[in-house]
Amino acid sequence: MTDIEIIYLDMDGVLCDFHLEFKIKSGVDVAEYEKTKGSQSLWKFINDAGVDFWENMTPMKDMEDLKSFVFKNFVRVGILSSSSKKNGSIYADEGKRLWLKKYNFTSQIDASDIIIVGSAQDKQKYAGPGKILVDDYKNNIDSWRAKGGIGIQHFDANRTIGDLERINAERIIKELYRYV
Numbered sequence: 001m002t003d004i005e006i007i008y009l010d011m012d013g014v015l016c017d018f019h020l021e022f023k024i025k026s027g028v029d030v031a032e033y034e035k036t037k038g039s040q041s042l043w044k045f046i047n048d049a050g051v052d053f054w055e056n057m058t059p060m061k062d063m064e065d066l067k068s069f070v071f072k073n074f075v076r077v078g079i080l081s082s083s084s085k086k087n088g089s090i091y092a093d094e095g096k097r098l099w100l101k102k103y104n105f106t107s108q109i110d111a112s113d114i115i116i117v118g119s120a121q122d123k124q125k126y127a128g129p130g131k132i133l134v135d136d137y138k139n140n141i142d143s144w145r146a147k148g149g150i151g152i153q154h155f156d157a158n159r160t161i162g163d164l165e166r167i168n169a170e171r172i173i174k175e176l177y178r179y180v
Contacts, residue, residue, distance in 0.1 A: 003171055004150075005130035006113065007070060007164075008080035010123075011096055013136030014066070014154045015103075016057035024058075025049055043088040054095020059103060062157035066134075069161045071108055073168070078113035079105065080126060080133060086119035124149075132167075134160055 012018035022030040026045060034042045046053055060066075070077050079100060083092040093116045100106050100114060117123055120140055123133065127147035134152045135141055141151035152163045 003130055004074060004076075004132060005128075006076040006078050007074045007132040007134065008078045008115075008123075008126065009066075009070065010133070010135040010137075010140070010154070011079060011081035011099070012057075013060075014134055014160075015060060015063050015105075016099060017060055018057060021053060021057040022046070025053060039087065043084070047088065047090045051091045051095040051098065054092050055098040055102065057099060060157075063103075066157040066160060067103075067105075069157075069164070073164070076113065077109055078115065079109060080115050080117070080123050080135075082120045082123070083116050083118055092116070132164075 009015060019030050022028075022033070026033055030042070033045070081096055083089055083096070085092075096116055097106075097114065100109075106114070115126065117125075120137065121143070123135070123140055124143040124147050127133065127144045127149035129148045130150075132150045132152065133141065133144045134154050135144070136154045138153055141153045144151040150167060152160055152167075154160050
């Protein structure tokens with residue numbers, strides 16, 4: 001795709017299902033657990049589950065569709081995810097890297113393009129013109145766009161792929177008009 005330096009994919013909510021994994025491990029929805037027991041208790045529960053929590057998260061049902069599209073249509077693909085260290089998470093970085101290896105991302109992405117930041121707010125440090133972020137959180141997308149990047153809020157693979165195709169078509173048209 002024209003003028004795109006890199007496309008970053010978030011993990012939780014885009015590639016893998018954090019909420020489902022929490023419910024599998026705890027028997028309770030993450031929001032309900034946090035509401036009744038508090039944030040500290042939530043992160044203690046996740047830490048007590050260890051690396052396994054992160055490494056064994058279920059892929060999103062349409063993860064393979066998104067993965068296939070991105071690797072076919074972009075020269076440089078990266079991962080930009082949060083380790084939630086700010087919330088007290090201990091094992092997310094290691095577990096997420098193991099998850100990426102398990103699902104064959106590490107064989108297709110340069111190690112320097114797998115970035116796991118301490119908190120979601122740190123993602124915007126990588127934003128800029130020609131850089132795309134696919135993320136399920138609107139705040140992350142808004143911050144990314146404010147720094148000049150292209151942000152796509154992820155709801156499902158079909159919608160995200162459609163947004164990426166539209167961006168590509170607009171860039172091709174702009175490129176063609178340069179020569180008219």
